[in-house]
Amino acid sequence: MAELSSASGVPVATIKFYLRERLLPAGERTGPNQARYGEEHLRRLRLIRGLLEVGGLSVATARGVLDAVDSELPLTQSFGVAQRAVSATMDPADIDPQALARIDRLLAGWRVSGDNPGRLAAAYVLQTFDSVGQRDERDWFSRYAAAALLVAEADLDQVEARGSREDMAETVVIGTVLGDALFSGLRRAAQEHVSSLRYPVSPEPGRIPTLE
Amino acid sequence: MAELSSASGVPVATIKFYLRERLLPAGERTGPNQARYGEEHLRRLRLIRGLLEVGGLSVATARGVLDAVDSELPLTQSFGVAQRAVSATMDPADIDPQALARIDRLLAGWRVSGDNPGRLAAAYVLQTFDSVGQRDERDWFSRYAAAALLVAEADLDQVEARGSREDMAETVVIGTVLGDALFSGLRRAAQEHVSSLRYPVSPEPGRIPTLE
DNA sequence: CAATATGGACAGTAGAACTATCCGATAGTT
DNA sequence: AACTATCGGATAGTTCTACTGTCCATATTG
Incomplete structure (x- = not known):
């Protein structure tokens, strides 16, 4: 030990x-x-x-995820378990039906079940976004959806490249959990990149001040 | 009250x-x-x-973010503060230089400063990914990077659509924090969509079992 | 005037993720 | 064989975070 x-x-x-x-x-x-x-x-x-x-999971959540990896669940269900694990389980009751409807309009043509945790989470984000007085400008939402679709294709490809069912299940879990972290990291890097292209740096480079 | x-x-x-x-x-x-x-x-x-x-921020982190919104920081710095707030501050020391080099190769052509928290976080994810025995298949990483670039463009557009500096600063913060949550929600929905396209549903729809 | 409500200070609580201590058994050293 | 060190397991702290409950002097309201 x-x-x-x-x-x-x-x-x-x-x-x-x-x-x-x-x-x-x-x-x-x-x-x-x-x-x-x-x-x-x-x-x-x-x-x-x-x-x-x-991934920022709690110990209890991680246990559920690991159980799913070890179990003999069919692959399609592994996705469901992993998704449910990383998404905060939220009561569909306290999501504004109007926000849900907007998400569904955004996801028109997608085959997504009603209780998909991602769909509920996205609707909840929309609702919060509204409530703090923000508006969707220049197709922000739909551009996110398009990018999400690209990433999801990559995810499935990554999983399919594995051989055995256990390997695939593990990849599903790892991909779901680490994929979120990877994407948000890359997104922040991309933000700086795009920002520096649009607003060419001032002569004095200057460090970005740290928090506090 | x-x-x-x-x-x-x-x-x-x-x-x-x-x-x-x-x-x-x-x-x-x-x-x-x-x-x-x-x-x-x-x-x-x-x-x-x-x-x-x-966003899952702690109270202390949220205070830092809100202070940034209220302060008179130039916009470019607001991004930095927001990014630093949502990313776990990690010591560059315990990131494998090799993983960092791979990220930099992935981000070739991007203008990203060395201490960008997203870059460090992404490198850390890569390192973890390796250590659990996963491999990058079919350009998983670079497809993520491409999607991140799209999203970052959308983010900047969303911010630019606002009028005043305070509005922009608030949008930066909200966009950074809620954007992560929105994207991961949409990604999960997209995963189900893509998955159901590739593996047409079995005759019996059946609920996806919940965790535990 | 009495009942209720208000804002502020401060102590207490519940849960999560460790961390430290103790213990009896055994492995290695002499 | 004696002795020390280490092992795995059980149990009881510890620390941190995000609240929550209680008390109190003052106001407002009927």
Whole structure:
């Protein structure tokens, strides 16, 4: 266990915590108080850290996601589980039906089920957007939708490139969770790029001030 | 204050908490123990809830973002502040230089400063992606980058459509925070759409099982 | 004038993610 | 065989965050 800890950089106490929380399967026992951990434990541990740190999942949510990876669910359902895990479960009741209708108009032609968590989340964002007095200018929403479609095609391709069902399921989960983080990172970089093209930099480069 | 509470749906105790935390400016005093809150307080309160609920920001981070909106920062800096707020501040030290180099290759031709938080975050995602044994198949990364560029153009257009500097600053912040949530929602919807096109539904529609 | 409401200060709470301590058993050293 | 170090497991803290509840002096209202 100490070995696993030093190989991964995760404190022993934390590994014990993950074992207790059933995120990490127990090691192969070699005696009543000895266990061996292998390469797969290290990989799993890195996956856990990735889900928690990069994906920002809670321990409980990560457990659900990992269970889905380990289970024998058909692939289409893996997507559903992963999506539900990363989206805050929201009551359709407190979403403005009008916002939902706008999302549906935006997604016209898409085959999306009524309880797709992404659709509900998007509607909730629209509603919030309105309530703080913002307006959709120059097709902001629909350009987002178009970009989302591109990304979703890439996601499916990435999953299909894997061989076995388990690999695909793992890729679905990782892609769903890390994909969000990757995209928002790239988006911020792209914002700076586009911004610097449109507003050529002032002579003095100057550091962007940090928060606070 | 009770009025503000019922209009916004936020409990009075929570409003007091936000006042204490300097998220919400104090109301106009009409007496030693009476204050009036107006439309702008309601809007601000909704913005706060949006940042916390939809954007998932912490109270401390939201304060930083709101301070940026209120300040007289030039617009280009507002982007920086908003970006830094929504990205977990990460030490460039614990990012694999190799992952950074790959991101830079991916972003070839982009004008992005070295300390752009999105660039660092994306590199960190790449590193995690590798460490859990995933590979970039069929240009997954570069297709993400292309989509991010599209979205960033839309973001800039949305901001430019606003009139005053304050409106623009607010739009930057809202767009940065809510844009992430909007995109990931749309991405999930698009995933289901693309998936159902590629793998036509089985005769029995069947609900996707919920987590747990 | 009495009942209720108000805003502010401050203490308390619940949940999440660790972290520290203890313990009995065993592995390695001498 | 004796001794020390380490192991895995159980349990009890600890820290942080976002609220929530209570109290109180003052106002407003019927």
